[in-house]
Amino acid sequence: MTLREMKIGDRGIIRIINGGRGVCSKLESLGLREGVQIVKKSAVMGGGPIIVEAGTTQIALGCEIANKIIVGHP
Amino acid sequence: MKVLLVGNPNVGKSAIFTQLTGVNARTSNYPGTTVSYTSGTLTVVRKNPACASCSTIKCKSCHIPDTEKIEVIDVPGIYRLDPECEAEQVACRLMPEGDIYVNVVDATNLERNLNLTLQLLEFKKPVIIALNMWDDTIHKGISIDVDKLSEMLGVPVVTTTGITGAGVDKLIQKILHYPKKVTPKKYKNRWQAIGEIVTSVQSLEHRHHTFLERLQDISVHPLAGIPIAIAIIIALFQVIIVTGEFLVGLMEQLFDRYYTPFILFLSRLLGGGGLWHEILLGDISADKIDYEAAMGVLTTGIFMELGLVFPYILIFYLVLGFLEDLGYLPRIAVLFDRFMHKVGLHGFSIIPMMLALGCNVPGVMAIRNLESRRQRFITATLTAITIPCMAQSAIIFSLTASYGTGHVIAILITIMALWVVLGSFLRLTVKGTTDTLIMEIPPYRLPGFKVLMRNLGTRLYEFLTDAFPYVLGGILFVNILTMLGVMDFLGNLAKPVISGVFGLPSEAVSSYLIGIVRKDASVALLEPLALNGVQMITGVTTLIIYFPCMATFVVLLKELGFKDTAKSMLIMVEVTILTGTWVRLTMLIVHNSPWLYTLVTALFAITVMVVANRKAMQKSSESL
Numbered sequence: 001m002t003l004r005e006m007k008i009g010d011r012g013i014i015r016i017i018n019g020g021r022g023v024c025s026k027l028e029s030l031g032l033r034e035g036v037q038i039v040k041k042s043a044v045m046g047g048g049p050i051i052v053e054a055g056t057t058q059i060a061l062g063c064e065i066a067n068k069i070i071v072g073h074p
Numbered sequence: 075m076k077v078l079l080v081g082n083p084n085v086g087k088s089a090i091f092t093q094l095t096g097v098n099a100r101t102s103n104y105p106g107t108t109v110s111y112t113s114g115t116l117t118v119v120r121k122n123p124a125c126a127s128c129s130t131i132k133c134k135s136c137h138i139p140d141t142e143k144i145e146v147i148d149v150p151g152i153y154r155l156d157p158e159c160e161a162e163q164v165a166c167r168l169m170p171e172g173d174i175y176v177n178v179v180d181a182t183n184l185e186r187n188l189n190l191t192l193q194l195l196e197f198k199k200p201v202i203i204a205l206n207m208w209d210d211t212i213h214k215g216i217s218i219d220v221d222k223l224s225e226m227l228g229v230p231v232v233t234t235t236g237i238t239g240a241g242v243d244k245l246i247q248k249i250l251h252y253p254k255k256v257t258p259k260k261y262k263n264r265w266q267a268i269g270e271i272v273t274s275v276q277s278l279e280h281r282h283h284t285f286l287e288r289l290q291d292i293s294v295h296p297l298a299g300i301p302i303a304i305a306i307i308i309a310l311f312q313v314i315i316v317t318g319e320f321l322v323g324l325m326e327q328l329f330d331r332y333y334t335p336f337i338l339f340l341s342r343l344l345g346g347g348g349l350w351h352e353i354l355l356g357d358i359s360a361d362k363i364d365y366e367a368a369m370g371v372l373t374t375g376i377f378m379e380l381g382l383v384f385p386y387i388l389i390f391y392l393v394l395g396f397l398e399d400l401g402y403l404p405r406i407a408v409l410f411d412r413f414m415h416k417v418g419l420h421g422f423s424i425i426p427m428m429l430a431l432g433c434n435v436p437g438v439m440a441i442r443n444l445e446s447r448r449q450r451f452i453t454a455t456l457t458a459i460t461i462p463c464m465a466q467s468a469i470i471f472s473l474t475a476s477y478g479t480g481h482v483i484a485i486l487i488t489i490m491a492l493w494v495v496l497g498s499f500l501r502l503t504v505k506g507t508t509d510t511l512i513m514e515i516p517p518y519r520l521p522g523f524k525v526l527m528r529n530l531g532t533r534l535y536e537f538l539t540d541a542f543p544y545v546l547g548g549i550l551f552v553n554i555l556t557m558l559g560v561m562d563f564l565g566n567l568a569k570p571v572i573s574g575v576f577g578l579p580s581e582a583v584s585s586y587l588i589g590i591v592r593k594d595a596s597v598a599l600l601e602p603l604a605l606n607g608v609q610m611i612t613g614v615t616t617l618i619i620y621f622p623c624m625a626t627f628v629v630l631l632k633e634l635g636f637k638d639t640a641k642s643m644l645i646m647v648e649v650t651i652l653t654g655t656w657v658r659l660t661m662l663i664v665h666n667s668p669w670l671y672t673l674v675t676a677l678f679a680i681t682v683m684v685v686a687n688r689k690a691m692q693k694s695s696e697s698l
C-alpha cells in the first residue's frame with residue numbers, strides 16, 4: 001500500500017520509493033529510505049501533507065510524494 | 075584560524091555561535107533561519123600551564139601574549155554536501171575556507187545527523203563534534219555513550235547545550251587543542267556504518283508522552299489542525315492590535331508630559347515661526363501639539379517612530395519570536411500547504427510571508443530556502459507587493475481608525491483579495507516547477523526567556539537604527555522640497571495618475587515619493603490631507619502596493635537578479651493602477667458603502683481563484 005493509503009497511527013516499513021534521484025536523495029538525507037520503520041502521524045484534511053515519524057524525527061510530505069512511497073507491514 | 079560551525083538545519087548552530095562569540099545570531103525553531111553566514115570572533119586566553127599567574131591579557135611573569143582570536147562562522151544548515159537550494163550552496167562554498175569543522179549534532183536525532191558527519195569525515199580537515207541539545211536527551215529518554223561515539227568516529231565529541239552554554243568551555247578547549255593529524259575516512263555504505271554506530275552507542279528508554287508532545291499531535295491534527303491555526307492567528311492579531319493601541323496610548327501620555335514642554339521651549343527659542351521652526355517643529359500651536367499632523371522633523375518624525383510604530387513592532391516581534399522559537403511556524407506551513415498550491419507555491423512560502431509582516435527585508439531574504447526559481451519569484455513578488463510591514467501597518471491602524479471599522483476591513487480585504495488574484499495569475503503564467511513539500515518538523519521547545527529577549531532586542535535595535543535616520547531625513551527632505559515648490563511641480567507631473575485615476579489631491583505625491591524610502595512615513599503623510607473614506611482606501615492600498623521600500627528593493631535585486639526584479643516591478647506598477655481603479659469604480663457602484671465594497675471584492679477574488687484553479691488543473695492534466 002502507499003503511504004497515502006496507510007491508516008493514521010499505523011506503523012510500517014518503507015519498501016519502495018518511486019521518485020527521481022533528487023527526491024530520493026532529499027528524503028534520504030532526512031532519514032527516509034527503503035527499509036526504515038515509520039509511523040504515520042497525521043494527514044492534513046483536503047489532500048494536505050502527510051506527517052510521518054521516523055526514529056525521533058517528524059517529516060511532512062506533500063501527498064504527491066506520499067503516493068510514491070510504498071510501505072509494508074513491519 | 076577559521077572555525078566553521080557545520081550541521082543540519084535547526085540543531086542549534088546559531089545558539090552555539092552566540093555562546094562562542096557573543097555575537098547575536100538569530101535563532102528560531104525551524105529549518106532555514108540562517109540563510110547567509112554570520113561570522114564572529116572567539117577570543118580565548120591561552121594559559122601557560124607551567125605558569126601560575128597566567129590569566130591576564132599579557133602575562134607579566136612569562137611574557138607570553140596569551141590571547142588568541144579565532145574566527146567562527148555560522149554556516150547555513152545543510153543535510154548533505156550536494157546542494158539543492160541557494161542556502162545549501164552558500165554552505166558548500168564556505169567549506170574549503172575552514173581550518174576546523176565543528177560539527178553541531180542534534181543528540182536527539184543522532185541517526186539523521188550522522189549522515190552529514192560521516193561526509194565531513196571524508197574531508198582532510200579536523201572535525202570536532204558538539205553533541206548539542208544534550209539537555210533534551212534527558213527528557214526524551216535517550217542515552218548516548220559519548221566516549222564510544224568519539225572512539226568509533228575517531229574525533230573528539232563534546233556534549234553541549236546551546237541555550238544555556240553548558241559544555242561550551244569544553245568545546246573551546248577542544249578547538250584549541252584540535253587534532254593536528256587527520257586521516258580522511260571513506261565509508262562504502264554510509265547508512266550501514268551509521269546503523270552500526272547508532273546501535274552501539276545509543277539506547278532509548280520508553281517513557282510517557284510529554285505535554286509538549288501531545289500539543290504537537292493536536293497542532294497538526296487532520297481535522298482540528300487548520301481551524302486551530304486560524305483561531306490562533308486571528309487571536310494573535312487581536313492581541314497585537316489591542317496591546318499596540320494600549321502602548322500607543324501610553325506613549326502619547328509620556329510624550330505629552332515629558333516631550334511637549336521641550337518642544338514648546340524649542341518653539342519659543344526659534345521665535346515661534348520661520349523657516350527652521352517650520353522644518354523642525356512644523357505646524358504647532360502655543361499650547362497643544364498634534365504630533366500626527368504637525369509634520370516637523372522633531373515632532374511628527376520622532377513621535378511616529380517612537381510613539382506609533384515602536385509599540386507595534388515590540389508586540390509583533392514578541393509574539394512572532396515566541397512562535398518561532400516554539401516551533402509553530404513550520405506547522406502552519408504544513409497546514410496551509412494545500413492552500414498555497416492555489417497560488418503556485420507550497421507551504422514553506424508562508425514562512426517568508428509571515429516574517430515579512432514584521433519587515434519585508436528578512437521576508438524576501440528567506441526565499442533562498444525555496445527550491446525553484448518559480449517559487450522564489452512568486453513568493454518574492456507577492457511579498458513585496460501585497461504584504462505591508464508592521465511599521466506601515468501600525469500607521470495604517472492609527473490613521474484609519476477614525477474612519478470606522480468598515481474602512482479598515484475594506485483595506486484589509488482589498489490587500490488579501492489582491493494576494494489571491496495576483497497569486498492565481500502568477501500560478502498560471504510563471505514558468506517552471508513547484509516542488510512538493512518535504513520538510514522536517516522540529517519538536518516543540520519551550521523558548522527560554524533570555525533567548526526570547528535577546529532575539530527581541532536584536533530586532534528592536536535593528537528597527538530603531540534603520541528607521542530613525544530614514545524617517546527623520548525623509549520628513550526633512552519633504553519639508554524642504556515643499557518649501558522650494560518642488561512638491562507642487564511633481565504634484566502637477568503626477569496629477570494624471572494620482573488625481574485622475576486614484577482621485578487623490580495632488581499633494582499626495584509626497585506620500586508616494588517618501589514611500590520609496592520608508593513606508594510608515596509615506597502613509598503618515600496622508601494625514602494632513604483630510605481625505606474622505608474612498609480616498610483613504612485608495613491611498614492606503616496603493617501606497618502598500620506601488621513599491622516596497624528601498625531596503626526591500628535592494629534585497630529583491632540581490633535575490634532575484636536584475637531581470638526578474640524588473641519583471642516584478644512591472645507587475646507592481648500595473649497592479650497599483652488596476653487596484654486604484656478597482657477601489658474607485660467599485661466604491662462608485664456600491665455608493666461608497668465599505669461593507670458592500672468588501673463583499674464584492676471578496677467575491678471577485680474567490681471567483682478568480684476558482685477559475686484559475688480549474689484552468690491549472692486542465693493544464694496539468696493536458697501535460698500528463
Ligand SMILES: Nc1nc2c(ncn2[C@@H]2O[C@H](COP(=O)(O)OP(=O)(O)O)[C@@H](O)[C@H]2O)c(=O)[nH]1
Pocket residue numbers: 081082083084085086087088089090100101102103104105106107108151206207208209210234235236237238398399400519525
Ligand atoms: N533544548 C535545547 N534547545 C536548543 C539548544 N540549542 C538550541 N536550541 C533551540 O533550538 C532551536 C534551533 O536553534 P538554532 O540555533 O536556531 O539552530 P540552527 O538552525 O542550527 O542555527 C532554537 O529554538 C534554540 O533556542 C539546546 O542545546 N537545547
Ligand SMILES: [Mg+2]
Pocket residue numbers: 087088089100101107108
Ligand atoms: Mg542558525
